[in-house]
Amino acid sequence: MLSFDLASLHAGIVDPEMDSMRILSETALRFPDALSFSSGAPYDGNHDLSALTFYIDRYIKHLRERGVPEARITRLLFQYGPVNGLIQDEVALMLKRDEDIDVPAEAIMITHGFQEAALVALRGLFTSPDDVLLAVSPAYVGIRGAARMLDIPVRGVAEGPEGLDPQTVAETARAVRAEGKRVAALYLVPDFNNPSGTVLPRAARQRLLDVAAEEDFVVLEDNPYGLFARDGESQPTLKSLDTRRRVVYLGSFAKSAFPGARLGYLVADQEVTEPSGTVRTLAQTLSKAKAMFTVGSSTLSQAVIGGYLVEHDHDLRSATRELAAVYLERLDTVLAALDEHFPAGGDHGVAWNTPRGGFFLTLTVPFTADLAAMERSARDYGVSWAPMTMFHLDGGGEREIRLGFSNLAPDAIREGIARLARFVTDASKDGATTTPKHPAPEIPEGQA
Amino acid sequence: MLSFDLASLHAGIVDPEMDSMRILSETALRFPDALSFSSGAPYDGNHDLSALTFYIDRYIKHLRERGVPEARITRLLFQYGPVNGLIQDEVALMLKRDEDIDVPAEAIMITHGFQEAALVALRGLFTSPDDVLLAVSPAYVGIRGAARMLDIPVRGVAEGPEGLDPQTVAETARAVRAEGKRVAALYLVPDFNNPSGTVLPRAARQRLLDVAAEEDFVVLEDNPYGLFARDGESQPTLKSLDTRRRVVYLGSFAKSAFPGARLGYLVADQEVTEPSGTVRTLAQTLSKAKAMFTVGSSTLSQAVIGGYLVEHDHDLRSATRELAAVYLERLDTVLAALDEHFPAGGDHGVAWNTPRGGFFLTLTVPFTADLAAMERSARDYGVSWAPMTMFHLDGGGEREIRLGFSNLAPDAIREGIARLARFVTDASKDGATTTPKHPAPEIPEGQA
Structure with a gap:
């Protein structure tokens, strides 16, 4: 029976760094109740199944309006x-x-x-x-x-x-x-x-x-x-x-x-x-x-x-104005929640950047923020995130966390940052090896 | 202004052998009236635009029947x-x-x-x-x-x-x-x-x-x-x-x-x-x-x-029975037309294999069947095909033609083989360098 050791496959598949995305999504599956700041998935609360066939029909109508013969349209789509x-x-x-x-x-x-x-x-x-x-x-x-x-x-x-x-x-x-x-x-x-x-x-x-x-x-x-x-x-x-x-x-x-x-x-x-x-x-x-x-x-x-x-x-810039407002509100919510939990002048040792847009923010913490720490955070505190080391090409980012907020509603962001603050506080105290003093609270369904 | 010589790009893009598919489709575009045996495109006369949205809806219905929640279905399709x-x-x-x-x-x-x-x-x-x-x-x-x-x-x-x-x-x-x-x-x-x-x-x-x-x-x-x-x-x-x-x-x-x-x-x-x-x-x-x-x-x-x-x-085997019959009829039509134009025992020097199915048949001819010959065939005789050299990995096939019949109706196949016979006969006589004695006849629209 043919079988393989992983090491016998192509280097790009063997490379554990190429595994980090999978580990992130598997962690999300294993801890479905954890609020996830680990992905960069776009907001998906605005979708309607009927849009799929609506836009297909709209494109077909467009081809007809341009005078493309029916047989040619059929061929374009099937062949x-x-x-x-x-x-x-x-x-x-x-x-x-x-x-x-x-x-x-x-x-x-x-x-x-x-x-x-x-x-x-x-x-x-x-x-x-x-x-x-x-x-x-x-x-x-x-x-x-x-x-x-x-x-x-x-x-x-x-x-x-x-x-x-x-x-x-x-x-x-x-x-x-x-x-x-x-x-x-x-x-x-x-x-x-x-x-x-x-x-x-x-x-x-x-x-x-x-x-x-x-x-x-x-x-x-x-x-x-x-x-x-x-x-x-x-x-x-x-x-x-x-x-x-x-x-x-x-x-x-x-x-x-x-x-x-x-x-x-x-x-x-x-x-x-x-x-x-x-x-x-x-x-x-x-x-x-x-x-x-x-x-x-x-x-x-x-x-x-x-x-x-x-x-x-x-004109997708116009078409995405509402969506842009959604993302900017989420960014502002993350920043406000971080300000609340890690007040300026405190001795928490936590810092973050303040991007003007996008889907991500970087948090610097006073402990090693690796995949093992992330798993503890997801399991014991009900919040997940991505280690920044995943994204550095030549080392670095060992004490940094990527927070992706694009697909979390503002309430979930506030709860998630509260949980993250508990994790960060505990991990800072003891090098991220203890279990939490308080079990993670119940999470409303579908919020993650 | 940055520009490139083709030779400065990756070898797989420079390789003229990798160009043969493009030359085939460009020839089809340049001689739209030529009957094309050059492609392996499947039969497309059985398609209906409404099928696209029908099957999408059918899949969504299937997910609902399996009890997948509506929000999850939406996420599966959009996210x-x-x-x-x-x-x-x-x-x-x-x-x-x-x-x-x-x-x-x-x-x-x-x-x-x-x-x-x-x-x-x-x-x-x-x-x-x-x-x-x-x-x-x-x-x-x-x-x-x-x-x-x-x-x-x-x-x-x-x-x-x-x-x-x-x-x-x-x-x-x-x-x-x-x-x-x-x-x-x-x-x-x-x-x-x-x-x-x-x-x-x-x-x-x-x-x-x-x-x-x-x-x-x-x-x-x-x-x-x-x-x-x-x-x-x-x-x-x-x-x-x-x-x-x-x-x-x-x-x-x-x-x-x-x-x-x-x-x-x-x-x-x-x-x-x-x-x-x-x-x-x-x-x-x-x-x-x-x-x-x-x-x-x-x-x-x-x-x-x-x-x-x-x-x-x-059960796609059952679902494609009619389609299989279409292809087999086309194969039989090619074989019968070849028998007619190149009778057994003739001194035409033309031979072919008799596959039991599939989309293709190989014709052996008494001249070099290269892309230049194919272009003459398309331009002057109104019929195109693919040189077999394209498919040989270590040389060979110089006097062979691939005939793809999957997307030609039986009438077009009969007319196409008649044209091909004229081309092959002329090319055999003079090494495929002359122009035809008879211009290619008018072709019914959409038959190619």
Whole structure:
């Protein structure tokens, strides 16, 4: 009977760091009554099952209005279709309207979420084991995971309170080159980085684009949270400032629509010249990689998202204003609850950052906040969170906690922070080894 | 302005062989009046747009009938969900019923089509540059492409009229080992191989499983066409004979339901032991790769296919009987038309195989059947096809044509073979360099 030791499988699967996401979700399953600050799942209280078929029908209606013959519509939805997708026109209109990104549909590829967009971009741009990916650190685990799957080495560039310092990026690129290697790309989330919540200031955006041109690398801009800035506080995306075509923009509908569709996109308007002299966009050229990952993207997902874009006049910034207010209220609730439980000037040794938006906040605590501590917190105090070490690319974050508040109602946030305060207080006293003095109270159903 | 030469991108994207699929579809676009034998797209004349929302609603009804609370159903469809999928129970019932494959739901992963299933399996099983994939040759281009994306070396094993010879496989595995390398897996389509149409006889199936155990490799069994055998002629899948768990089974709903859903699955019931002693199925362990490719699979696609499975009592063999009859009639029509235009005993120098099912047939011609010849055929004779060289892994097939008949109605097949006969006759006379004596006739709309 064939069986395996885990160690005999690919390094990216063996790597215990790649297990952290699973451990988080398993902990959530094992302690269903724990209030969970551990995930970055978007708010899902606003969904209605009938919306799924409504938006599919809306997209079909849109095709009919554009004069697409009925047989062609049926074929578009049922048959194999163009690898780069069906709804690039709709996404191009949205990008122009929401982000002032002006690219033709040919520069867009529809993908199965951000994750596939990142994978396709990495696959195309990285050609040798000496090609290095720079990534903001701490970073979303998905970028490290995508790189691992393709055996691409990743080097973290530590960010500060205002995100990546372009100068540090330039120095890191030069250090990589001094080793005889090449920086093929830099990954970052300029708006409300996951997990740190940082926002790159306008001047640094411009300077980072200069560094990309000077040091000759591609910028992979990931922007899941940009729509949810406070009114008047939005920064221009790097792609909208990208006069030198240094940026490949990676988008997702997981937060602006819903995650289940698994739909995202890649914007790559760089020209690629083939030996025959034919010139295509990088997005068109990368269709050869996309075809070998998942062929085209689900037509059902594309129809739902296409219908959503059409229904909202391709203006997701307006369509998500209520949602943005939900997230901002939750952020404010977390901050207020932390202020209450860890008052300024106290000797609690607890600190946190105050992001202006996004889904996450970082708490610094006076003890080691590892997965074992998280499990105790979930089991004995009824509150879970994510260790920040999961997100650091080159070590660090041992005494830091990521609090994701996007899918917790304000009442649950207040109760959750109260529980967290009890855990943190006990853990600070005794190195997080004791059991709690008070058992966790009963939790109302469905609140987690 | 950043731009690229194609040669500066990843080898799998530069490789002109990876371009052949695109050239085929571009030729179809450039010559829309040509009757196309070049694709393997399934028959799509039986689809109805209302089916999409019908099956989604059917799946939702099924969840309600099983007592899943409304809020949970909404969350399943909209939110991030289990990476390995929602409908493994339905697929397990289908596998038991259709293929006598008896595996628990935990051994199943739902993927974005066969392509992602292959990619996930390859990623997990291949750990070093010295790990070699054996593949039947000629083979579906998707397997070579998936391997290229992961820099996995592929070695072709030439098949005969009855598919792969287990003895040749064993000898190839030993030759690989003698080079200091390892065969990590063997890929094949035992039932109606694409492009050759071969079916592996029962005894060879058993023997191949013995060889896999003796030479210690995994068998990747791809089975897109098995449902469409003639009544009484179905062979047992390798997986149903797999008492030693040597087989990872790769499935797709592209042919049994429809391609647009981009839904497939992987069956991997092998046990994996983790350092902690925890034992999971290989399918569960590989979820770490799946998470880094596309996270979970589209919930809309899963709902449609889930509803389709439930509606048909998980019995796709019965549900596809009419469809199987459509394909078999088309196969018979191609064979009869070839007999008519290239009569036995003639000096035309043309031969072909007579598969018992599947989507494809191979024509041997007395001239070089390359992409240039195909373009002439499409442009000047109004009929397109695929050069067999595209599918050979180690050369060969220079004078062979793949005829895909799955999405051509019998009348179009008869007209297409008549055109093909004119092209073949002219090309045989003058090495395929002349223009035709007779311009291609007008083609009824929508027939291609």
